Amino acid sequence: MTFHRFVRRLHLYLGLFLLPWFLLYGISSVLFSHGRYFEGLYNDGKPNWTVRFDRPYRIEIPASADQRAAGERILRDAGLKGAFGTYRPNGREFHVYVYDFWSATQLKYYADRGRLVAEDRRFRLDHMLTGMHARGGFTQSSFLDDAWAVTVDLACLGMIAWIASGLYMWWKLSQTRAWGALALAGGATHFALFLLVL
Amino acid sequence: MLSKLIRRTHMYLALFLTPWILMYALSTMAMNHRDFFAQLRGGSDASYAMESAGVYPGTFPPGAKPREMARRILRHLGLDGTHYVQRAPETGHLTIYRESPLVTRRITYTPADRRLVVEKAAFRTPSFLEELHRRRGFEHDYPLEDAWGFIVDIVIAGIVFWVLSGVWMWLQLAGTRRLGLLFAGCGLALFVVFLSTI
Numbered sequence: 001m002t003f004h005r006f007v008r009r010l011h012l013y014l015g016l017f018l019l020p021w022f023l024l025y026g027i028s029s030v031l032f033s034h035g036r037y038f039e040g041l042y043n044d045g046k047p048n049w050t051v052r053f054d055r056p057y058r059i060e061i062p063a064s065a066d067q068r069a070a071g072e073r074i075l076r077d078a079g080l081k082g083a084f085g086t087y088r089p090n091g092r093e094f095h096v097y098v099y100d101f102w103s104a105t106q107l108k109y110y111a112d113r114g115r116l117v118a119e120d121r122r123f124r125l126d127h128m129l130t131g132m133h134a135r136g137g138f139t140q141s142s143f144l145d146d147a148w149a150v151t152v153d154l155a156c157l158g159m160i161a162w163i164a165s166g167l168y169m170w171w172k173l174s175q176t177r178a179w180g181a182l183a184l185a186g187g188a189t190h191f192a193l194f195l196l197v198l
Numbered sequence: 199m200l201s202k203l204i205r206r207t208h209m210y211l212a213l214f215l216t217p218w219i220l221m222y223a224l225s226t227m228a229m230n231h232r233d234f235f236a237q238l239r240g241g242s243d244a245s246y247a248m249e250s251a252g253v254y255p256g257t258f259p260p261g262a263k264p265r266e267m268a269r270r271i272l273r274h275l276g277l278d279g280t281h282y283v284q285r286a287p288e289t290g291h292l293t294i295y296r297e298s299p300l301v302t303r304r305i306t307y308t309p310a311d312r313r314l315v316v317e318k319a320a321f322r323t324p325s326f327l328e329e330l331h332r333r334r335g336f337e338h339d340y341p342l343e344d345a346w347g348f349i350v351d352i353v354i355a356g357i358v359f360w361v362l363s364g365v366w367m368w369l370q371l372a373g374t375r376r377l378g379l380l381f382a383g384c385g386l387a388l389f390v391v392f393l394s395t396i
Contacts, residue, residue, distance in 0.1 A: 009374070012364070012367075012368055012371075012374060012378065013374075013377065013378065013381040014381075015360075015364050015368075016364075016365075016368060016378050016381040016382040016385065017381040017382065017384060017385035018385060019361060019364075019365075019382060019385055019386070020385055020386055020389035021385075021389065022357060022360070022361055023357075023358070023361050024389075025222075025357065026354050026357030026358050026361065027354075027358070029350070029353075029354045029357075030351075030354055032334055033334045033335070033336065033347060033350050033351060033354065034336065036336075036337075083396065100396055101392075101393055101396065136226070136229060136230040137229070137230055137231075137232060137233070138230075138231070138233070139233065142396070144392070144395050144396045145396055147392075148392050148396055149230055151388070151392070152226060152230050153227060153230055155226070156223040156224070156226045156227045156230070157223075159219050159220075159222070159223035160220070160223050160224075162212075162219075163212075163216055163219060163220055163223075166209070166212050166213075166216075167213075167216075169209075170209055170213060173209075176206070176209065176210075179210065180209065180210065180213050183210045183211075183213040183214040184213040184214070184216060186214055187213065187214035187215055187216055187217055187218075188216070188217050190217075190349070191217035191218065191221075194299070194342075194345075194346055194349070195299045195300055196300070197342055198279065198280065198298055198299055198333070198342055198343065198346060
């Protein structure tokens with residue numbers, strides 16, 4: 001196999017393998033870009049969150065506490081598991097947000113009232129897609145979450161490989177060099193201008 | 199003729215949008231490894247350095263909203279552009295974050311003595327990339343911001359077009375169908391596994 005053929009096949013097969021990720025990132029970006037419009041589509045009076053339980057609960061979470069450890073403890077006590085994030089809006093509240101691609105539950109611990117409230121999020125396609133788009137990082141403890149983060153890296157490397165192989169293939173098509181150079185320079189100029197003026 | 203049109207559009211669109219795709223790939227990697235990059239610089243908080251200090255010479259109408267005050271202050275400083283503003287409920291201090299891809303500034307206004315302090319955030323490549331990635335337009339009153347949002351929409355349309363035209367071009371290459379199907383099938387299967395497990 002010649003180098004030229006290898007580059008062409010790499011461009012193609014990488015694209016086919018990563019097609020679901022690329023499509024996901026493309027489609028879900030519309031939801032970020034036009035968030036207000038899509039939010040309006042769900043303005044039907046139904047609550048986004050429904051209380052699952054509201055019960056007495058008391059633990060000590062010092063200000064210096066490891067927030068992930070505290071989140072894990074609350075999840076365990078509530079009988080929940082999965083990928084999660086924590087948020088401490090003030091000294092009296094501690095929130096744990098546990099999620100998968102399809103659903104999400106937030107646990108709100110009110111230290112001053114000694115209560116733990118669990119709320120389930122209503123399923124919305126836009127939330128699911130934006131959640132998938134934003135998911136990444138190596139902060140969760142499960143193997144599958146790390147594996148997803150690896151595929152996110154792979155998708156990024158795929159994009160860089162498409163750029164490099166695309167530039168190579170363009171350069172090899174001598175009759176497209178002038179117009180291609182114009183397109184490339186036009187894009188780069190626009191991008192640089194935005195960097196300067198935004 | 200149609201085949202050539204699709205192939206050329208696939209290529210020229212990609213050449214024009216190369217800077218954006220490269221930016222999205224690199225910024226996604228920066229976000230996917232946020233903790234690693236934060237550790238590299240010894241902390242995750244942005245550090246600001248004093249740029250200038252002075253007194254705001256103008257006045258605000260009674261009951262002026264933070265957004266209106268921020269806009270006047272930014273115009274006075276010659277820094278009008280995309281920003282976010284917060285007002286401290288007790289003291290009335292305004293904190294304005296003027297977000298620009300290359301330089302983010304924090305402007306603090308103290309109503310008691312009309313003092314203005316302008317601070318500049320230290321440039322950090324991961325933050326620069328993340329700021330560009332999250333920028334989406336149509337959320338502020340600035341036409342340039344909307345122009346950026348329009349380009350982001352073109353990138354989204356480009357992604358969808360590359361997927362569709364890529365699949366179409368693959369189907370035209372009879373010799374690659376079997377292996378292509380294998381790659382597409384493996385990618386899709388892996389994606390479905392993630393979708394059903396995390």
